[in-house]
Amino acid sequence: MTQKPRTAIIGAGKVGSALAILLKARGYPLAGIASKSFASACRLADLTGAPAFDSPLPLVDSAELVFITTPDREIAPVSAYLAEAGAYHPGQVVAHTSGAHSADELLGARQAGALAVSIHPLQSFADLDTARRNLPGSYFALEGDAAALPLAEQIVSDLGGKSFHIRAQDKPLYHAAACIASNYLVALLHFATGLYEKFGLTRQEAFAALQPLVQGTLNNIAAVGPVQALTGPIARGDIPTLRGHLPALEEAGSQLAHLYRALGQYTVKIALEKGTIDHRQALALAEVLKEEKQYEQPKSDHGLLPAGQTGGTAADNAYRL
Known part of the structure; x- marks a missing residue:
């Protein structure tokens, strides 16, 4: 892809922060950052030059690629909230970074016409600095809608990683x-x-x-x-x-x-x-x-x-x- 999708980051933890910083450096325009803690969103916004939002709704509505990088237990309720509020729309790709859960965790995204995919870095992150260092060169497991996988592969390639595909039922193993x-x-x-x-x-x-x-x-x-x-x-x-x-x-x-x-x-x-x-x-x-x-x-x-x-x-x- 020559044109990078306008990207929203929901969740300013270690993985979300590293993704935002690295994607911005690789030419992905950031629509903005939202997080449970507005202070965390502001800190990441300062690092990336992207705007911080105290609500993910306007951010998601304006994005072509949505990364939900919250803790695993919050992916489904956050996604359901976005869907119920009408933030998702056809043509979007919605991704999470959980290793344990499939793309099915992105509740409501498909019903709104968006594509759902999980992009999990096979790596450990003790803090933001190690996350930024360790992501490039890592392998990523991709799972989800077939139409979203080419973009997922491109994201991994842009991050300097390698990818492989797995099935939803194989995520726990x-x-x-x-x-x-x-x-x-x-x-x-x-x-x-x-x-x-x-x-x-x-x-x-x-x-x-x-x-x-x-x-x-x-x-x-x-x-x-x-x-x-x-x-x-x-x-x-x-x-x-x-x-x-x-x-x-x-x-x-x-x-x-x-x-x-x-x-x-x-x-x-x-x-x-x-x-x-x-x-x-x-x-x-x-x-x-x-x-x-x-x-x-x-x-x-x-x-x-x-x-x-x-x-x-x-x-x-x-x-x-």
Whole structure:
């Protein structure tokens, strides 16, 4: 497309702000910014030179492309409000950036003659600066009306990204996998650095020590893929080493040992796929990693529950795996 669509941004959080700044830099005329907080809309307006609105209605009415970049739970009610107020019109493309929800979340857009699409960046954003840095080069998952996909592809290309298409029914599995790759990586590093705290390092020191190992592993995965990148005792079929780990982990906390065992059981399958162990070794490893006793609620003295919190409450249950 040579003529960039006049674009409205509804929601001035990290993703919406990064999109507004980057799209403006790539020649998309911004109709304006609206957000639940007018102060947030004004801050983003100052960064982009676009007008800020205390209501999204006039903004959306004048736009050809509408991005709803609110939190996921607010996409449907915001879209329904815009539709009921008559802000949508035929020829518009309405997009959201949720990974978990399909374009169906854009309630009322299609009924008004607009096209609906989801454009999800497969990336994590800790703050606005990282969002602006991380969006270019990221992959984006596109899903929605076929007629809107060419524009969605163009937007991704203009942002310096790459895109692929998925079906609406695949969004939950797609998003779960993204959470595993990103959020659970954070959880695993929290797990590992917490173990290093138990023999005297601070969590910051532990991360500094482990970061080269983590980066080296990511480099190996990029070079040869996750199966061939697997190293360590399970890949070697080294049962004595595993037997040495488990008592130390049980001493550190039953939840930690439970998590180690569960991850180990999955890792056995990868080692078998790699071909560095055979089926007999896989069965022996699985037997070592099997739960030996009923998993118990962790005690607060293991640092997994706030001091004074006891089992049985909803808050406690949030710590169960």
